[in-house]
Each structure stands twice: as C-alpha cells, then as structure tokens.
Amino acid sequence: MNEILQTILSRRSVRAYQPRQIDEKDVQEILLAGQYAPSAMGDQPWHFTVVQNAVLIENLQILCKASFKNSDNATLRELSSREDVHVFYHAPTLVIVSGDNKAVAPLWDCVLTMENMLLAASSLGVSSCWVHSPMMVYGTPEGPASLSSIGLNFPEGHVPYAAAVFGYSALPLPEAAPRKPDTVTFLK
Template identity: 30%
Template sequence: MKKVLAVCFILVFLSCHMSDNKNDSLTNNEGENEMIETILTRRSIRKYKPQQVERAKLDTVMKAAIYAPSALNKQPWEVRVVQNKEFIDKINDRFVAFARGREMQGSASRAAEPGFSVFHGAPTVIVLARDKNNHSSMLDVGLLTQNILLSAHALGLGTCPIGSVVSILTDPANKELVDLLKIPEDYEIVLAVSLGYPDESPVVKERYADKVIYME
C-alpha cells in the first residue's frame, strides 16, 4: 500500500511540475516539428550571394505560394518573378532617384550611398499585386507572401519583404515598368520580395510575447 501511495505521489508531483513549466515543454517540443522550426528560424536577409536561384526551387516556392488561403478562394493576386538583372537594376535606379533628397525609413535611408540596392543585391525579385476591386485582397496577398518566405527558407533561400519600392512602381511616371511586368489594369503592386542565397546570418530579434493574451 505504501508503494502505491508513493507512486501516486510521484505522479501527482510530476503532473504539477509539468503544468507549471508548460512553456518549457513547448519550447522543447518546437524543435521536433520541421514546420515550426522553419517559422522560428526564418530571418529577413539583406545580403545575398550572386548565385542565381534555380528554376526548380522557384517552381517549388511558387507552388507553395499559390496554395495560400484566400477569401472565397478568389486568389486575388498577380505574381511576377524577375531574374533579369537589367530590369532589376532599372527599378533600383528609379528608386534611388526617387529617394534622393527625401527622408526615407529603414535601409532605404541609405539610398544615396554608392552601390545601394533596394533589393539588397538579390538576384531574384518577386513583385506582388492585388486585385483593387477585392476588399480582402491585401490580406490574401499577405498570406501568399508568408508562404513565399517560409517555403524559400525551407529550401535554403533567403528573402526580405520590401515595401518602399512600391512608391515608384505605383507612380504613373514609371508606368512603362509596370507595363513590362504585365500587371492588369485592375491590379496594383503592393509589395516586392528579394530572393536569393543568404550571405549573412542575422541574429534573432526580440519578439513581444506580451502582445499575446490567453482568455480562458
């Protein structure tokens, strides 16, 4: 009888201990799931190797991208994968001219520096547009973008969402650039993503866990 009571006491103690340390348990289990690991280890990359991304990997990333959910399955996006260096450089030159003399945020504030690249030197740029007549399209493109970021990371590629370049891609003065991208009239560009092989390993930045509140 004493042995039974002792076993019960140990089980109760372990149960309470595990309950009190549920966050530690979650942390320990995170590494056992490849998807969770991909999410937690993804970083925005701002330095790339010159090596171009292979078509097979691009196809995989794009397949994962368009499997993103969308309201009523409308898929209100247009995606352009640009690997033409001359075209990428042309967009960069227009952005540098636009940013000159303006107060820009983030890395765009260095636009006047020699050798600046709004795409951080990435050999591939993905341009994303949304259906202007679909009120859910901005959110849907966001979901599509997250699939791009995560699938690319899973394949050993780096990415960085770039919003600042939209300022020139939506400027009527640069309409010929949009025409080359063959974006439909009822769509508008909302984001670009740089893509390539990482040439840096950024450290983890603080996440604000206190912004998540459980209501039990």
C-alpha cells in the first residue's frame, strides 16, 4: 500500500492533546495542503482562521457549550453542563475554514479543504479532530455577533463551514471503527 493510502487509512480523530504547540513549518504545510483542494469552478472561496490563542479558544468553547443548552439533541444538552467536557479537547490549534457565500459550492469546497488538512496533518504526525460546534454557534440567531464579540470575525460575506483542532496526541491513536458492509454498488 502506498504512503497516501496508508495515511488515509490510519488518520483518526483524536480527543486528548499535549499542550505543546505544533511546529510552525507543519502548520504551514497543513494550510498549503488545504489550499490545494479541488473547488467548484476553481473558485478557491476559502479563508483559514488559525486560532492559537488559548484565551480565545476557551471563550469560544464557553459559547459552544452555551449553545448546546438549547439543542434539540439530548446528548448535547447533557454535555453543556459537564465540567470535564472540553469541546476542543485542549488542543493548541483550532482552524476554522470559512467560505465566500457567493461562490458556487462553498460548503463542499471548504469540507474538501478540511479533509486535505486532516490528512496532511496525519502524514506529519500531527493529530486532529473535526469539531462542529463553532458552526452550530454561528447558525444561532445571535451566533455571528457572539463570535465577533470574542474576537472571531470572518472575511466579509464568509460563512464558517468547517472547523478542526490540531495538535500532538496525548494518547496512542484509537482503533478505527469497523467499516460498514454493503456500501458499494457497481453498475457495469
């Protein structure tokens, strides 16, 4: 199996991080990989907000947990009041990919960007985990203003579509869940 396939198969979502920051060179290579994702009509409608300020990450996680309180999902409501839950797993870097809402397919472009970054990180020994809560906060009526109030602003006309934390894993990587059977249909 070649190295790219090995990276795809061995990437895992990590939920416990060492406090030490990722090497700057690795951050730049991860961001470069993101920028080489395909995009509809070659729009490249993305912008990368790289948050490495621990206070900002903490303030954002407070907003995220507050938004869980009003969720329709019982698990999220339960998580909102749990002191031991950190929605960003104390990772030192959070990347939010926003997309120009006037582009042809910004959601898909930004998701592909993020997958490129998750895989690039894995290839460099940097762990990651997609975290959906920043988008949930943004989607609430007061979300954009709340994010702005803690210093999280996106370029004009941009919507955050993908977010993930990055850092060095504090634990051995978890096993992959078994793959679901019968998910492929060939029509020949």
